[in-house]
Amino acid sequence: MNDTVVLKRGTELELDIQSLAYGGMGVAKIDNFVIFVKNAIPGQKVFAYVYKKRKGYAEASVKEVLKESEYAEKVHCNHYYICSKLQSLSYDQQIIEKANQVEDTFRRLGGFLKFSLDNTVIAKQIFNYRNKMEFTFSPHRWVLDSEPEGVDRSFALGLHMTGRYDKILDIHSCHIQPKIGDRILSIARDVCLKNPQLRPYDPKTHIGFLRFLMIRYGFNTPDLMVNIVTSYNDMNKLSPLTDRLLEEVPEITSMVNNVNTRKADVAFGEYETLLYGNPYIHEKLGDLTYEISANSFFQTNTLQGEVLYKEVEKLIDFKGDEIVYDLYCGTGTIGLFLAQNAKEVYGFEVIRSALEDAEKNADFNNIENVQFLKANLDTYFKSGQLPKKIPRPDVVIVDPPRAGMHPDMTQYLPKLKAKKIVYVSCNPTTQARDAKILHDKGYKINKAVMVDMFPHTPHIENIVLFSK
Numbered sequence: 001m002n003d004t005v006v007l008k009r010g011t012e013l014e015l016d017i018q019s020l021a022y023g024g025m026g027v028a029k030i031d032n033f034v035i036f037v038k039n040a041i042p043g044q045k046v047f048a049y050v051y052k053k054r055k056g057y058a059e060a061s062v063k064e065v066l067k068e069s070e071y072a073e074k075v076h077c078n079h080y081y082i083c084s085k086l087q088s089l090s091y092d093q094q095i096i097e098k099a100n101q102v103e104d105t106f107r108r109l110g111g112f113l114k115f116s117l118d119n120t121v122i123a124k125q126i127f128n129y130r131n132k133m134e135f136t137f138s139p140h141r142w143v144l145d146s147e148p149e150g151v152d153r154s155f156a157l158g159l160h161m162t163g164r165y166d167k168i169l170d171i172h173s174c175h176i177q178p179k180i181g182d183r184i185l186s187i188a189r190d191v192c193l194k195n196p197q198l199r200p201y202d203p204k205t206h207i208g209f210l211r212f213l214m215i216r217y218g219f220n221t222p223d224l225m226v227n228i229v230t231s232y233n234d235m236n237k238l239s240p241l242t243d244r245l246l247e248e249v250p251e252i253t254s255m256v257n258n259v260n261t262r263k264a265d266v267a268f269g270e271y272e273t274l275l276y277g278n279p280y281i282h283e284k285l286g287d288l289t290y291e292i293s294a295n296s297f298f299q300t301n302t303l304q305g306e307v308l309y310k311e312v313e314k315l316i317d318f319k320g321d322e323i324v325y326d327l328y329c330g331t332g333t334i335g336l337f338l339a340q341n342a343k344e345v346y347g348f349e350v351i352r353s354a355l356e357d358a359e360k361n362a363d364f365n366n367i368e369n370v371q372f373l374k375a376n377l378d379t380y381f382k383s384g385q386l387p388k389k390i391p392r393p394d395v396v397i398v399d400p401p402r403a404g405m406h407p408d409m410t411q412y413l414p415k416l417k418a419k420k421i422v423y424v425s426c427n428p429t430t431q432a433r434d435a436k437i438l439h440d441k442g443y444k445i446n447k448a449v450m451v452d453m454f455p456h457t458p459h460i461e462n463i464v465l466f467s468k
């Protein structure tokens with residue numbers, strides 16, 4: 001079939017799902033024409049409805065599964081396809097598909113025709129692994145077809161419907177977070193339904209009080225934080241919720257109230273009030289203890305975070321005399337973890353509060369050979385802002401956001417003349433794009449390791465070691 005085929009919006013047809021695309025949609029092909037199928041997994045035969053047709057591809061949704069896949073797995077929740085997405089696919093097959101996606105991306109987008117991963121590291125714990133969850137309060141509940149008719153739509157505490165900023169799916173149980181989170185959700189919902197003054201905030205009208213319920217869990221410590229985000233400050237109003245949570249969940253070690261009066265739909269408050277315990281939790285990775293406050297960035301999978309950093313350590317193969325740059329260092333987690341192997345570590349990051357956390361964590365762990373610098377890496381090196389007294393690096397670690405490195409940063413990176421560059425990425429597409437630039441400037445891909453940080457979700461974490 002080619003692009004002139006009769007396939008158009010509204011077409012219904014049978015499709016064999018051959019693989020999984022980056023992002024989690026099933027892939028079917030008719031001749032070489034690609035059809036991405038929502039909520040379908042490799043190995044299924046489905047009857048599907050085409051809802052979008054573009055020049056080179058189409059998108060379809062499943063009307064009926066005609067033949068189940070040999071990789072199908074029993075799911076834990078009825079809304080998995082909205083949040084975790086891959087839960088119905090066996091974990092082994094999730095890894096195979098993700099590894100194929102990385103390899104395909106590097107071959108197609110990066111032009112590395114012989115690229116293959118040297119290793120894929122699976123997660124030992126594939127449920128209850130997330131150390132941070134952010135649930136939204138809303139007066140606009142999204143109701144699934146599977147839910148009983150006539151349910152109250154005026155209150156929800158849960159997660160966003162894909163693509164809908166204003167609709168929230170009411171979540172009672174989430175298998176990705178630790179089990180205690182379900183108890184916290186259920187108490188919070190009960191208190192809100194019994195106390196009409198605890199009105200959920202409406203992002204359309206900007207009226208209402210409760211915005212988010214954020215939970216942070218210590219995995220290697222017993223710490224547990226509840227952060228309630230409200231649209232204004234009113235302790236009396238909030239007290240039925242905070243009192244009951246503290247009464248019924250003695251495991252809570254920290255409770256804070258972030259106040260976000262702005263329209264931006266974020267849990268980050270303009271200011272924070274401490275309601276109980278410490279304004280942070282502690283978490284341990286290897287020998288180090290990190291202090292994490294409500295708004296700090298921290299890898300969302302603690303157990304795999306440690307595995308990821310150990311893989312970085314292995315790839316670098318330290319001699320002990322290295323100068324290391326940790327670019328996009330966030331709260332300095334990677335650099336601090338590796339500091340004992342190196343002579344000196346310099347972390348670079350644009351967000352001041354993250355740098356303050358990084359410095360606190362260095363002090364707390366008595367690490368003296370690290371220094372953190374405020375830098376907007378889009379322009380920092382190119383515009384000559386690196387102080388002369390800072391030595392040139394032997395090793396550079398980069399861990400940019402999903403968009404990858406700014407082109408000016410990627411172009412400049414080889415001028416730092418590091419022997420090794422370790423590129424940690426949560427987006428293989430931008431990683432492959434940047435890898436091509438580094439390759440054209442003399443850095444060869446030496447090793448590539450995918451570490452699964454996000455079981456049951458389409459997210460990917462990949463490390464590439466480049467050397468001269």
Ligand SMILES: C[S@@+](CC[C@H](N)C(=O)[O-])C[C@H]1O[C@@H](n2cnc3c(N)ncnc32)[C@H](O)[C@@H]1O
Binds near residue numbers: 329330351376
């Ligand atoms: C994926 S996180 C890396 C976090 C850290 N390496 C860790 O493992 O905890 C990306 C970081 O890049 C920072 N960032 C984004 N754009 C930046 C820029 N232009 N300059 C410097 N840092 C930036 C973000 O603030 C964020 O902390």
